[in-house]
Amino acid sequence: MTEDVISKAVAAGYQFEGATLELGGLMLNATDLSDVHVKIPLAMLNRHGLVAGATGTGKTKTLQLMAEQLSAAGVPVFAADIKGDLSGLSVAGEDSDKIRARAASVGQDWKPTAFPVEFYALGGQGAGIPLRVTMSAFGPTLLSKVLGLNDTQESSLGLIFHYADKAGLPLLDLADLREVIKWLTSDEGKADLKDLGGLSAATAGVILRELIAFSDQGAETFFGEPEFETTDFLRTTSDGKGLISLVELPNLQDRPAVFSTFLMWLLADLFHDLPEVGDVDKPKLVFFFDEAHLLFKDASSAFLDAIAQTVRLIRSKGVGVFFVTQSPTDVPDDVLAQLGSRVQHQLRAHTPNDAKALKQTVNTYPTSAYPDLGQVITSLGIGEAIVTVMNEKGAPTPVAWTRLRAPESLMAAADPAAMAATVKASPLFAKYAEPVDRESAREKLAARLEAGAAKAQAEQEAAQKTTAKDPTAAKKAPTRRKAEKSVVEEVVSSTAFRQVMRTAAREIVRGVFKTGRR
Secondary structure, eight states: OOOHHHHHHHHHHHHOSSEEEEEEESSSSSSSSSOOOOOHHHHHGGOEEEEEEEESHHHHHHHHHHHHHHTTTTOEEEEEEEGGGGGGGBOOOOOHHHHHHHHTTTOOOOOOOOEEEOOOOOOOOTTSSSEEEEEEHHHHHHHHHHOOOHHHHHHHHHHHHHHHTTTTTTSHHHHHHHHHHHHSSSTTTGGGGGGGGOOOOHHHHHHHHHHHHHHHGGGTBBBBBBBBOOGGSSSSSSTSOBBBEEEOOOTGGGGGHHHHHHHHHHHHHHHHSSSOOOSSSSEEEEEESTTHHHHHTTOOHHHHHHHHHHHHHGGGGTTTEEESSSOOOGGGGGHHHTOOOEEEOOOOOOOHHEEEEEEEHHHHOOSSSSHHHHHHHHHHHHHEEEEEETTTOBOOOOEEEEEOOSSSSSSOOOOHHHHHHHHHHHHHHHHHHOOOOOOOOHHHHHHHHHHHHHHHHHHHHHHHHHHHOTHHHHHHHHHHHHHHHHHHHHHHHHHHHHHHHHHHHHHHHHHHHHHOOO
């Protein structure tokens, strides 16, 4: 009886008028499927979403499935390729009986299909098109998150950026920032911050040490020019398909903060550059934020507020954001409350913390027709998920136990040689491949120091020339002072002077005590 109720409720709740993404078929229980299709309205994808689940439960394949259909609908996609599997989007899938059987079970007409993909790499550390950003554009708030600075140090870093901006010192890379900090703590530069509170040597030392560690993670190549224009992600092909932009992230475990904060910069930059469009029939871009827990871990309250504000406001720019992580509890409540669509893969409850996270996850769902939603979530198979989305009226749809469709592209990494050929053939490769090193803070401060040194040298040479013209000039003044001193000493030591002083002293005493002369 419960199965019939759920089937009817889901069938009614997922009837949409506009274009949709097909997610899969409704499962009545662990083995039986219905003919009800579970979908997401294309127009609601800029209301953001969450894809969550334990490792190995199929999150990446869900991301791949959604990216394929978005591209086919003419919507550009951005995603980080953590494990390299998403590169298979550029290759048609491999046909097999297993794939055909799964597709048939959810009413999918499966066809092997390749999709248009661009490959990128942070700072050129990889085979992709280099992604770079200037230090000024990155800003002190995001940099403080990467460096792990406390509130006081973050405030000081903001002061440094403010000074550089007002002083006309472009901060393009890490070297520029280091030189500005050294200048502001030097004897020549300390006075520049006198009216702004100054910069303590201890705080400057902490920031410089963290910048060195940051550089050791490979950040030197990430900061610089030409700076990537994020609007280049918003492209379609000549046949109307949305371009899928994949960022390669090698050695993520060695520099997680660099990765997560870089993605946040991309979002902030998109928000800054894109015009307001309001509600649209389909998003201008859907942004998949993988390993989202890295972004929120140990983040300051100011940083979290900035994320929440960006997510809340970027919807009006036509950009949808899907956070991909292991548990919904990885995402702060202020951000989680803004995510309209939820695709929840299996969660495990092997520890007390797991059980607590499961309970919290269940509490975030709308009222469910399942007697024990927590039990359903822990019993989900690979490629299955609990789904609820935002309907075209902005209300949540019924919670649906869903078997997800199979991706039509290759569910494995693409051939590296083919990826390299794709990169070289891209028109963006010529635009961003070669780094540019123009005059910036480092060169300007060096020129300032050289000018100061040249002035000091000129003054010293002028003094030497004066001495050379009159070698006795430097000795005359001391001799004259010595001669003058000798005259004074002779007067003071004379008998007449001492007699006059004694007489004067007696007269002063008589005046004070009113005594007459003897």
